[in-house]
Amino acid sequence: MLLRTLLIALMLTLATGCATVKDWFSSDKNKASEPAELVEIASPIAVDAAWSRNLGDGQEKLGLRQRPAIEGERLFVSNDDGRVLALDINTGDTVWDSEAVKTGKEGSRVFFWRREKIDAGLSGSPGVADGLVVIGGRNGEVIAFDADTGTERWRTAVTSEVITTPLVTGGLVVVRSNDGRTFGLDAADGSRKWVFDRGLPGLGVRGNGSPVAGSGFIYLGYDDGSVIALRMADGQRAWEQLIAQPEGRNDLERMADVDGEIQVGIDAIYASSYKGQTMAIDTSTGRPLWNRDAGGYGGLALLGDRVILADSAGTVWALDRYNGTALWKQDVLARRQLTTPAIQGEFVVFGDLEGYLHWIRIADGTVAGRARVERAPILGTPQVAANGMLFALTNEGKLSAFPQPN
Structure with missing residues (x-):
């Protein structure tokens, strides 16, 4: 209770x-x-789904931001039954289906201030690159599959539940466990190459930001409002930068999690905090380049001249990539708990807590289209394939594909 x-x-x-x-x-x-009532859109664009399918039980009880992964012509997804599936991105047909976690091995996870016993099962989204699909489990298992065939390559264990998407890059698999540790595993056999350990605050948003890579570093957002750069080769900390100060009278008010996607540019990374701050950081030194009082639960989308995000109130912002100046803002989606945005052609797309997707014009912030996947929250970031197809997954396991609007 x-x-x-x-x-x-x-x-x-x-x-x-x-x-x-x-x-x-x-x-x-x-x-x-x-949530703000949805207003009628004048001359809406056509955003009909190309295909949809139910994946089985979702993970609505866990409150996780599940999302599909894309490599080439295939889409990789998971569900709470312990299944990992490869789907054809054009049709949604199953290419292969593997039962990832059937060990029944008991594990544990950290929930606020205590550790709980849990059953085996999947708890994160798959990560894919270089022909390898990797996913974590509630019992701390990490399983790797061949992306072409679904054959299990290896499995290993980390110290706690894995609820983030593993990063596969440069012969390394980077996995975050829910007890504050980050592991660098050999992509060939899952053996441990390094581990980075960091404590957690007393209270945080359910979830951890997935690791991202760039210029020989791994970037991680933490519950205390900081971003850390680790050297990819050995997992040693290169620098650390506070995005937002975790201030307040109690643990709730001090929540400053950096849980949304961090975006990596050529010489800067961009991160947003639940405390309401967004920062551009020099990748080589960790020095702040600019800071803006706009940020939230989700992450950012990065374009050539701007970053786009939704703040905790549901206001969508377009900020100048080089100085943080506001280019436009859109507040008609207030309190709809918007996801990290995805870029689809000339539009930025958000999911919300009622299962809607919203297409907003990148140029000026006008709402151009809307579609509902189902009456269930979309928490994970929609994903866009090279052919322009956008994929959104609800937390009850319905997946829909939307072609790029004309």
Whole structure:
């Protein structure tokens, strides 16, 4: 019952930005905290799904930001039954289907201030690159498959539940466990090459940001509001930069998680904090280049001249990539708990907590189109393939594909 209450409280916090326990359960605030009503779009673009399919049980009870992974003409997804599937991106047909976790081995995960026993099962999204598909489990197992055939290549174990997408890059698999540790594994056999250990604050948003790579470094966002650069070769810390100070009277107010996708440019990375800050950071020194009072639960999308994100109130911002100046903002999607955005042609696309996708024009921020996958939240970032097809997955396991609008 305690676990259920805490989860409900946390979800309300994410959706409303409330800061006190009184606010969570105040009936006077219910209407003000509801998602903004959707307004009619003048001359909407056509955004019909090319195909949809149900993947089996989703992970709605875990509140994870599940997303598909793409390599070439294939899409890789997982579900709570312990299955990893490769699908044809054009038709949604199954190419292969592997039962990833059937060991029944008991594991554990860290939930707020305590460790809980859990059953085996998948808890993250697959990562794919260089012909390898890698996924983590609730019992700390990490399993790698051949991307062409679905044959298991290797499996190993880390110290806690894996709820983030593993990173596959340059012969290395980088995996974050839910106890603050990050592991560098050999992509050939899963053997451990290095581990980076960092403590966690008393309270954080459910989830960890997935590791990203660039210029010989691995970049990680942490629950204390910082971004850390690790040397890819040995996992040693190169630099650390605080995005937002975790200040407040209690653990809830101090939450400053950097959990959304970090974007890597040529000489700068861009990160956003739940505390409401977005920063551009020099990749070689960790020095801040600019900082903006706009940030939230999700991550950012990076374009040639701007970054786009949604803040904790649901306002969408386009910021100048080089100085952080606001180019435009759009607030009609308030309190809809928007995902990290995806770029599809001339549009930026967000999912929301009611299962809608929203197409917004990159040029000026006008809402151009809308489609609903199903009546279930979209928490994970929509993904876009090289052919322009966009894929969105709800937390109840429905996957839909949308061609690039004309």
